[in-house]
Structure formats: C-alpha cells, structure tokens
Amino acid sequence: MPIDTSEAAQAYGRDLLTGERVRLRALEDADVPALERWSADPRVQPLQQAVVLPRPEGGGSAPIRDWGANTASDSVGFAIADRSDGALLGFVGLRGAALPVRAARLAIGLDPDATGRGLGTDAVRVMVRYGFLAMGLNRIDLEVFAYNTRAIRAYERAGFRTEVVRREALYADGGFADELVMALLRREWTP
C-alpha cells in the first residue's frame, strides 16, 4: 500500500513489527540471559547448531547483543514478545543483506517451552514483511536441518519453499544428515 499521508506513514510504522500473536521489539539487556540459556539448551542445540556443546554462561551473549544492536543496514535482529502478556519468546533476525543482490538470511530461536503453538510462524511472517517492506530485500533464505520437520512446516506456512538439499552436510547423533536451503522471493510473497 502506498504511503501518501502522515497518518498512513504512522500506521505503517505502528503495524510493521506487529503480528497476529507476537510483536518484534528491540533487544533489551534483560532478554540476553534467557536467550542465551535457550540456545545452550540440549533440546535446542540439535535443531540450531547440530553440535551439542553447551558453553559456560556468558559465552554466547556477545553474538546476541551484536545481532540485536541494529547499527548497520546489512543486518537486523529483534526480540520476539507475546502480544498478550509481553513475555519474551525468542529472537529473530536477518543477516547478510547487501547490494546488488538484496538477499538476506533469516534465523530464529525460540523458548523450547513455547514451540508448537504457531508463535514462531507468526514471528517469521513479521520478519519477512520487515525484510521486504523496510529493507528492500528481493530474497530471504534460511537453512534448516532436514530432520527438523516442525520448523520446516512452520517455514512452509510462512511461504518458504525448499530450493536445495545439501546432502550429508551436517553430523548429529553419529551420522550425516541433510540440510535444506529454503527461500521466499519478493514476487512470491503475499502480505
């Protein structure tokens, strides 16, 4: 929708980071310990890093703070909050945006106790909208392990489709496993 009045501009800013059930907001210091704890959770690590290798507390906080600082135009990261009660649910971000390709990579991490309720799908939808409408991206892609079927379904619901199967690209539980590249193009996207 074209922004042709002051009110339209304000409405765009107000709605841009708000989904049906979650809203994206700037990272706060108080978010970091929980986000770090979730990313080190042995239930989460096989889905995010493949390698189960928890680090001491504080060891993973710098990358989260850097990603959420939002100082450069090539990357953006937000805390995910529940719209109903404001509770922290996770972190979502886009990285690697550059001219002339205008493509970025999406990543999301959720509270392992908040999965399975469509909150991640909603957060991905909002992040995608931000990427296309606010960053001018043409392509958003992501990598997901082929065994992470719950995440794949969520990404499909958000409009992503599988482009590449990187065969045996990761190693978990004593064997090689595939990794998918999924992508959503601007011209395929429906707001």
Next chain:
Amino acid sequence: MSAPRSTDEAVRYGEGILVGARVRLRPLREDDLARIDAWWQDPEQQALQQGAIRPRPAGTNTDLFRRWSANEGRAGAGFSVEALEDGALVGHVTLWGATLPERDAHVAIMLAPDRVGHGLGSDAMRVLVRWAFLVLGLNRVQLEVFAHNDRARRAYARAGFVEEGVRREAAFIGGAFADEVVMSVLRADWAGDPG
C-alpha cells in the same frame, strides 16, 4: 582405497596424489601471482565467477591468493594448476571451510581464459576432490556456480559433482537477478581415482 601398506606404497601415494591426467596441482609461486591477479580482475572472468564486474587495481588480490595458498593448517588449501603438456600455469584452485564433525568443504577454481575448453578444469577439480577425500578425510565437497555458466556446470559434472538445487535470484548480473546452482560430490558416490 586403503592406507599404504609399505614404504613404496606410501611414496607412490605422495607422488601421485596431486597429479591428474592433464594437470598437476602445485604450491603457489610468487611469479604466479601477477597472472592470477589479472585473471581475477578480468571483466569476462568476473561475469562467470563473481557476478559484480568491478576490476580493482593490479596487485590488489595478491595477498588474498597468498593467504588462500599458504596451506597452513588442515581447514583448507590453495594450489596453482599446471598443465602437464607444457608446464604452464593454467589456473588456481582453492578448498576452504573444512570442519569437524561435518567433514564438508567448499571448492572453487579459476582458469586462464586462453586455456578453457580443453578439459583442464575438470581434471584439476578431479584431483582436488581426490585430495579432499584421501588426504583430508572429507565426506562432502561443495561448490556454487551461476546457472548461466553452462560450460563450468558441464565440467563440474564430468568431475563427479551432482546438482543439488538452485538458489533462485541469489546473484545480480547484467541488470537482473540470476540463479545459482549448488553442486556437491559425496565420498560414498565418488568414483575413485581419476584416470
């Protein structure tokens, strides 16, 4: 393929591992750098390899190629490609990003523009893949190629690479978005020694 069982077998392994049917891989030499740097800046090459046509002053990339070819550590390597028939420098290959526990790495090749079309590139890739599997113990070797680079895609297929998918509009060239093909060869599918 098994580990050498005698001194002679070990020596033969070392002698042959970097030698193909038409090329051999050898360490970078200082006097290679001017030509390698010129190929990398050539707008025709850039349309095949980098997408962005943006030549930089001569010598800008010599440190990059020195670093890629220093061959310290076990995560990667860079070699100059030499034609067996005349000993001329005909290209450069790079392998990077080899990690545990994935045992996966990326490779790339650049050929002298006047030596393409004679099978030197696919032979160099065969040798590099063999080196990756037999020397580094890798399980998977990956490369990316622009969809429009049909000559390179055929050469990679001859070297054993299989197309795994297409990253749509992942590049920008000539005023339009272009696709990028992901290709790989797995240890289990690898046909073995190049002839």
